[in-house]
Amino acid sequence: MFYKYLTTLFITLFLLVNPIFSQKKDSFIEVKDTVAVSANLYNPLSPAKAAFYSAVLPGLGQAYNKKYWKVPIVYAALGSSIYFYSANNDLYKKYRAAYKLRINDKPDNYDGLNGNPYLSTDALINAQKSYKKNRDLSLLVTVGLYILQIVEASTNAHLLQHNVDNNLSISPKLIQQSATDKAIVGATINFKF
Numbered sequence: 001m002f003y004k005y006l007t008t009l010f011i012t013l014f015l016l017v018n019p020i021f022s023q024k025k026d027s028f029i030e031v032k033d034t035v036a037v038s039a040n041l042y043n044p045l046s047p048a049k050a051a052f053y054s055a056v057l058p059g060l061g062q063a064y065n066k067k068y069w070k071v072p073i074v075y076a077a078l079g080s081s082i083y084f085y086s087a088n089n090d091l092y093k094k095y096r097a098a099y100k101l102r103i104n105d106k107p108d109n110y111d112g113l114n115g116n117p118y119l120s121t122d123a124l125i126n127a128q129k130s131y132k133k134n135r136d137l138s139l140l141v142t143v144g145l146y147i148l149q150i151v152e153a154s155t156n157a158h159l160l161q162h163n164v165d166n167n168l169s170i171s172p173k174l175i176q177q178s179a180t181d182k183a184i185v186g187a188t189i190n191f192k193f
Contacts, residue, residue, distance in 0.1 A: 043161065046157045046158070046160070046161065047154040047155070047157040047158040048154070049061075049064060049157070050062075050064050050065055050154050050156070050157035051150050051151075051153055051154035051157075053153070054149055054150040054152075054153040054154075055150050058074050058078055058146060058149055059071040059074040059075055059149070061149070061150065061152075061153025061154070061157070062074060062149070062153055062156070064153070064157070065153060065156050065157050065160060074145075074149045077145045077149075078142060078145055078146065078149075081138055081141045081142040081145055082138075082142055084134070084138040084141075085135055085138035085139050085142060088131050088132075088134040088135035088138055089131075089135045091127075092128060092131035092132050092135055094109075095124055095127040095128045095131060098110050098119075098124055099121070099124040099128060102121055102124060103121070110124065171187070171188055172185065172186070172187055172188075173185075173186055173187065173188045
């Protein structure tokens with residue numbers, strides 16, 4: 001019993017005294033307090049700025065995010081939907097004017113006289129409905145693309161603040177099933193340290 005207490009006392013004293021005398025005065029290693037500062041600091045207003053810039057001028061949010069290659073895509077998408085809106089609106093107005101002339105018993109572009117093609121009144125009504133529907137759909141697509149480019153700029157600005165590298169990847173892979181020897185499709189998640 002005495003040896004047990006003596007051993008415990010000796011180990012306790014050794015652990016308390018050893019760190020004090022373990023290093024000589026000239027062998028200290030000086031560690032500077034450093035904090036790694038990344039070049040991309042977190043900016044919580046960046047997504048809001050990108051969304052605001054895109055709302056003011058389409059494509060400006062993508063330019064703010066330094067994704068200049070997306071600006072022509074934004075203008076091509078918006079420009080083509082505006083083109084289809086304009087073309088369908090012009091055709092709607094053309095068939096609407098012909099229909100109004102037809103119901104007032106006046107000559108129109110589709111009455112079959114003087115080399116004009118003949119369209120019945122029902123055909124003029126159907127053409128008006130079709131072009132009006134296409135015009136409205138083109139307007140809806142234009143508004144949707146406008147909103148989509150705002151959301152894309154905001155989301156891209158938000159995701160630019162995250163560290164995305166090749167340490168985490170998801171890839172498709174064919175896996176050999178051991179019970180049936182059939183290949184099945186799966187996904188592998190790789191995380192590298």
